[in-house]
Amino acid sequence: xQLNPSEISDLIKKKIENFDAQIEAHSEGTVVSVTDGxxxxxxxxxxxxxxxxxxxxxxxxMALNLERDSVGVVMLGAYQxxxxxxxxxxxxxxxxxxxxxxxxxxxxxxxxxxxxGKGAIDSNLSSPIEKIAPGVIARQSVDQPVQIxxxxxxxxxxxxxxxxxxxxxDRQTGKTAIAVDAIINQKGTGIKCIYVAIGQKRSSIAxxxxxxEEHGAMEHxxxxxxxxxxxxxxxxxxxxxxxxxxxxxxxxxxxALIIYDDLTKQAWAYRQISLLLRRPPGREAYxxxxxxxxxRLLERAARINAAEVEKLTDGKVKGKTGSLTAxxxxxxxxxxxxxxxxxxxxxxxxxxxxxxxxxxxSGIRPAVNAGLSVSRVGGAAQTKIIxxxxxxxxxxxxxxxxxxxxxxxxxxxxxxxxxxxxxGQRVTELMKQNQYAPMSVADMGxxxxxxxxxFLDSLEVKKVRDFEAALLSFMKSEEPELMAKINQTxxxxxxxxxxxxxxxxxxxxxxxx
Amino acid sequence: MTELATLAxxxxxxxxxxxxxxGSAGKWAEALQFLALTVQDADMxxxxxxxRVSKEKIQQLLLDICRDQVDAxxxxxLKLLIQNGKLKLLPKISALYEEYKAQDEGYVNVDLxxxxxxxxxxxxxxxxxxxxxxxxxxxxxxxxxxxxxxxxLAKAGDKVIDGxxxxxxxxxxxxL
Numbered sequence: 001x002q003l004n005p006s007e008i009s010d011l012i013k014k015k016i017e018n019f020d021a022q023i024e025a026h027s028e029g030t031v032v033s034v035t036d037g038x039x040x041x042x043x044x045x046x047x048x049x050x051x052x053x054x055x056x057x058x059x060x061x062m063a064l065n066l067e068r069d070s071v072g073v074v075m076l077g078a079y080q081x082x083x084x085x086x087x088x089x090x091x092x093x094x095x096x097x098x099x100x101x102x103x104x105x106x107x108x109x110x111x112x113x114x115x116x117g118k119g120a121i122d123s124n125l126s127s128p129i130e131k132i133a134p135g136v137i138a139r140q141s142v143d144q145p146v147q148i149x150x151x152x153x154x155x156x157x158x159x160x161x162x163x164x165x166x167x168x169x170d171r172q173t174g175k176t177a178i179a180v181d182a183i184i185n186q187k188g189t190g191i192k193c194i195y196v197a198i199g200q201k202r203s204s205i206a207x208x209x210x211x212x213e214e215h216g217a218m219e220h221x222x223x224x225x226x227x228x229x230x231x232x233x234x235x236x237x238x239x240x241x242x243x244x245x246x247x248x249x250x251x252x253x254x255x256a257l258i259i260y261d262d263l264t265k266q267a268w269a270y271r272q273i274s275l276l277l278r279r280p281p282g283r284e285a286y287x288x289x290x291x292x293x294x295x296r297l298l299e300r301a302a303r304i305n306a307a308e309v310e311k312l313t314d315g316k317v318k319g320k321t322g323s324l325t326a327x328x329x330x331x332x333x334x335x336x337x338x339x340x341x342x343x344x345x346x347x348x349x350x351x352x353x354x355x356x357x358x359x360x361x362s363g364i365r366p367a368v369n370a371g372l373s374v375s376r377v378g379g380a381a382q383t384k385i386i387x388x389x390x391x392x393x394x395x396x397x398x399x400x401x402x403x404x405x406x407x408x409x410x411x412x413x414x415x416x417x418x419x420x421x422x423x424g425q426r427v428t429e430l431m432k433q434n435q436y437a438p439m440s441v442a443d444m445g446x447x448x449x450x451x452x453x454x455f456l457d458s459l460e461v462k463k464v465r466d467f468e469a470a471l472l473s474f475m476k477s478e479e480p481e482l483m484a485k486i487n488q489t490x491x492x493x494x495x496x497x498x499x500x501x502x503x504x505x506x507x508x509x510x511x512x513x
Numbered sequence: 514m515t516e517l518a519t520l521a522x523x524x525x526x527x528x529x530x531x532x533x534x535x536g537s538a539g540k541w542a543e544a545l546q547f548l549a550l551t552v553q554d555a556d557m558x559x560x561x562x563x564x565r566v567s568k569e570k571i572q573q574l575l576l577d578i579c580r581d582q583v584d585a586x587x588x589x590x591l592k593l594l595i596q597n598g599k600l601k602l603l604p605k606i607s608a609l610y611e612e613y614k615a616q617d618e619g620y621v622n623v624d625l626x627x628x629x630x631x632x633x634x635x636x637x638x639x640x641x642x643x644x645x646x647x648x649x650x651x652x653x654x655x656x657x658x659x660x661x662x663x664x665x666l667a668k669a670g671d672k673v674i675d676g677x678x679x680x681x682x683x684x685x686x687x688x689l
Contacts, residue, residue, distance in 0.1 A: 015688065016685070023674060023675065023676045024674075024675045024680060024684065025672065025673070025674045025675070026672075026673055026675070027671045027672055027673065028668070028671060028672075028673045029671060032516075042516065042518075043670075043671045044671060045670075045671050046671070067516075068516075068518075068519060069516040069518040069519050070516050089673075
C-alpha cells in the first residue's frame with residue numbers, strides 16, 4: 001500500500017492539530033567531563049537510578065552513579081560530539097525498549113532499534129528493561145519439557161519450560177551450536193525464541209541469522225545484538241532488553257526460550273563500566289555486584305501460574321501458565337569452572353551442560369560431559385518415553401565411565417565387564433549428532449530403544465550411526481502412524497513398545513546400513 | 514575527582530551558620546561575593562594559583578585589599594582558606610552561601626529569558642505565575658534571548674520551565 005503525497009501531509013496536519021502543546025518542566029544539568037563513554041554531569045539533583053538522560057544531538061545516556069553534586073552517566077550511543085558545558089536534560093523515564101509480536105523475525109540492537117534493514121518495528125508496546133522477577137506465590141513448578149532436539153541433552157540432562165540451564169565450556173566447544181539447534185527445534189511448538197548476542201563478531205552473528213533463516217527458524221525468533229564493536233553500555237544492557245522481550249510472552253500465558261550468548265562478555269562490559277565510574281574493584285577486578293547483575297537477570301526466567309497470567313492480562317487469558325526458559329552461556333578459560341563468574345552463574349542456574357574440549361577433539365559432538373552435567377529439574381521435564389528410555393542410557397554411560405580405564409584391555413577382561421564396555425562405546429557413539437539436525441521425540445525414542453534393547457551390541461562401533469540413520473528413515477517410511485502417535489502423546493505404552501520392537505526387528509532383517 | 518561543590522560545602526555551611534548567629538546574613542553575602550570576584554580577577558588569579566608565591570605573601574596581599582571592605586570574621590575565613598590552600602573554592606563557597614540564604618529566607622533566584630523585552634506588567638505577571646508554581650518568593654533576573662522565538666524560559670537552579678516557542682517546536686519534532 002502506497003501513501004500518496006497529499007495523504008502524508010494530511011496525516012502530519014492532523015498530528016499538528018492534535019498536538020497538545022504543554023508547558024514542559026524538566027531538570028537540566030551541565031557536562032563537567034567526558035571520558036571513555038562516561039559523562040559526569042553537574043546538577044540534575046532529581047535524576048533517578050537508570051533514568052534516560054537526553055544529550056544535545058539526540059544522544060541518550062543512562063544515569064548510573066548518583067552522587068551528591070554530580071551524576072555519572074554512561075552513554076548509549078555516539079558521544080564524540082559532547083563537550084564540556086553542554087546541557088543535559090532529564091526525561092523522567094527509566095530505560096525502556098519496544099516489546100511485542102512485531103519483533104519476531106527481526107534483528108534488533110540493545111535498545112530495540114532494528115538493524116536488519118527491514119524497516120521500522122510496528123509496535124506501540126514498550127517495557128522497562130529492569131523489572132522485578134515474579135514472586136514466590138506467582139510461580140508454578142516446572143513440569144513441561146523444552147525439546148532441545150539433541151539426544152545427549154534430552155535423554156540425560158532434560159530442560160523444562162521455566163528452567164535456567166547453563167551451557168558452560170571453553171571456546172570452540174559447541175556452545176552456540178547447542179543453542180542454535182535448540183532454536184531450530186522449536187519450530188511448530190509455539191515456543192518463541194530470543195537469541196541475545198553479546199560481544200560477538202558480527203560475522204558470527206550473520207552466520208547464525210543465515211542458518212536460522214535456512215532452517216525456517218527466524219519466524220519465531222528475535223535476535224538482539226550487541227556486537228563486540230559496540231559500547232560496553234550496550235553490551236551490558238542487551239541481556240535485560242532480551243529478557244523484557246521474553247517476559248512479554250511469559251506474561252501473556254505463552255512459552256518463550258531465551259539464550260544469552262554469552263554472559264561472560266556481559267560481565268566484562270559491566271566491569272569496564274564500573275571501573276570507569278570509579279566503583280571499587282573486587283575479586284578479578286569485577287565490581288561487588290557482579291553476582292547481582294546475573295541473578296536478577298536469570299530470576300526473571302520462570303514459570304508463572306495461571307492466576308498470575310490472568311492478573312497480568314486483566315482477565316483476558318485464563319487457565320494458561322506462562323514460562324520463560326533461559327539458556328545462559330558462559331565461556332571458561334582452560335576448563336576452569338571454579339573461576340569467579342562461572343561459579344556465580346552455576347550457583348544461580350538450575351543445572352549445567354558441561355562441554356569439554358577433549359571430548360570435542362576426539363569426535364564426540366555435542367561434547368557433553370554427561371558425568372559433570374546435571375539438570376536439577378530432571379525427569380519432571382521429560383516426556384514419558386524419553387524418561388523411561390533415558391534412564392538406561394544414563395546408567396550405561398555411568399558404568400562405562402567407571403570402566404573407561406580398562407577399555408584398552410578389552411580382550412583380557414571377564415565377560416560382563418567387556419559387555420559393559422562395549423555397550424558404553426556404542427551408546428557414546430549413538431549420542432553423537434550432526435549440527436543443524438535436531439531430532440523429534442519419536443526419532444529419539446526409537447534410537448534410545450534400539451540401544452536399550454541391545455540391537456546395537458552386535459554392530460561395529462563405527463557402523464552405529466549409519467544404522468541409526470537407516471533405521472530412522474525406515475521408521476519414517478514404514479511406520480509413520482506409530483511415529484506420529486509417539487510425537488503427539490509422548491507415551492510409552494506396551495502397545496507402542498511392541499510396535500517399535502517388531503519394527504526394528506524387521507529393519508534388522510533387511511540389513512541395509 | 515571530587516567536585517568543587519563537595520569541597521566548598523563545609524566552608525559555606527560554616528559561614529552561613531555563623532552569619533545566622535550574628536544576624537549578618539546580608540553582609541556576609543556581599544563580603545563573599547566581593548572575595549570571589551577578587552580571587553577570580555585575572556592578575557590576582559595568576560598570583561594565587563602560582564605555587565612559587567608563599568602563603569604569607571598571598572595572605573598579606575589579600576588582607577591589604579580586603580581589610581577595609583570586609584568584617585573581621587570574614588578575614589578569619591580568608592586566612593583559613595589560604596592556610597588550607599583552598600582559595601579557588603571562593604566562587605563556589607559564595608554560590609553555595611547564596612543557595613543556603615535563599616532557602617532560609619524562602620526565596621529563589623530565577624533567570625527569566627524572553628525573546629522580546631518584557632514590560633513591567635508582563636514581568637510581574639510571569640513572576641506571580643512562577644511564585645505560584647514554585648511556592649516561594651521569586652527573585653527574577655530578566656534577559657533577552659532571541660533564539661527562543663517567542664514565549665519565556667525560566668531557570669531556577671536545576672529546574673527549567675520551558676514555555677518558549679522553540680521548546681514547543683522541539684517537542685513537536687520529537688513527536689513526529
